[in-house]
Amino acid sequence: MKVTIVDYGVGNLASIKNMFKKINVESIISSKKSDILQAEKLILPGVGAFDTCSQKLAESDLLPSLNQRVLIDKVPVLGICVGLQLLLERSEEGVLPGLGWIKGSIVKFNAAKMTPELKIPHMGWTDVTAVKGSKLFDGMYESPRFYFVHSYHPSVMNEEDALVQATYGYPFTAGVERGNIMGVQFHPEKSHKFGMKLLENFARL
């Protein structure tokens, strides 16, 4: 039950590792191909701009190893925040490609669609609903809420890939799951017991 947090030069990795430590799950932060190729579980973090993350991931030289481990060996991977966004094909925020492991794109919050109009970024705690059965939500506490900070969100092409729905001005997809590929737009590592439960479930997959 060891988790490998992919270090491609982006994000607040210490917080993720801290939470795994709190729930007694062994985790390592690594930028080595050999670690990725042996990983039992992968966390793909990401914060900031989509293109910065996409570029850093490409430059990290880890893409072939990630593709091998996720697409061929089918090891579970969880993208967090922009790490989730990278799982899709592209983003309105930038021009660089995503991994394309899940069909769809990342779109900006549409203020015109909101009633009433809310501030963007969406920052704070929001209640979420799992829209399909998922081991990630096994035994989840009642009224799960998570901490979000984002201006863009996923828009999946295949409805069955949507895992989590949240509402900010209007309902949006806040989490995805397709086989061994999973992602959440919120920050489980900053979301108390709700995040602990989700990360624990992921580690136990």
Next chain:
Amino acid sequence: MKRVRVIPVLLIQNNGLVKSIKFKNHTYVGDPINAVKIFNEKEVDEIVILDISATLEKRPPDMAKIKELTSEAFMPLGYGGGITKLDEIKELITAGVEKVVLNTSAFVSPQLVKDGANYVGSQSVVVSIDIGKDFWGRYKVYVENGSKNTNLDPVEYARQMEKAGAGELFVNAIDKDGTFSGYNTKLIEQLSQCVKIPVVAVGGASSVDDFTSAILHGASAVSAGSMFVFQGPHRAVLISYPGQAELREKLFSKI
């Protein structure tokens, strides 16, 4: 249901947790790490920790202490105090701090706000604005822990900080601090109307109803210190935080 963030703000002085009244009369209230652990158990939305002696002592953030705090914080944690360099911002974020809070240094160097926002993103750069009344009773921006009047108009300053790249404003009314007399809602209203970024109301809260009032006056989130560390008329130290049911009934359902 719309939620808004309710944020305990903790002040650190000489490694201890303290609480002030109008930025003076600091009372020792306990150990910071212990307080963070308790607030964790209470599932607070977010926490802000300000080392109020760092800038006055011209000392950088105490990274070792901050790492101890972040390793116990399973909610977003903001840190302020003594930050003067971009490298310190980077180091804080790497250590697990979600938001850096700039006060005196934002006034001295708005460029630091800009550089910080470019590097970590606006959402992680908070500018804290302490507002007091000058001799003529006009609102002015104060720095150096409320001891120095910059003579700047709060509205103009707030706009300038938004332009520099601040992702959020932490607005504290000095004469409300520690008084349990409610927020300065007029000030909150004025400032939140002049910027698009979230304004966090600080100073004076005594109840969840005060939170609701601040939100209805335009604040995007609310913060409090004394209300969460003191109990009763004799200011006995007891850490508390409203439960979800109370927040739902008195705050979330009314905004």
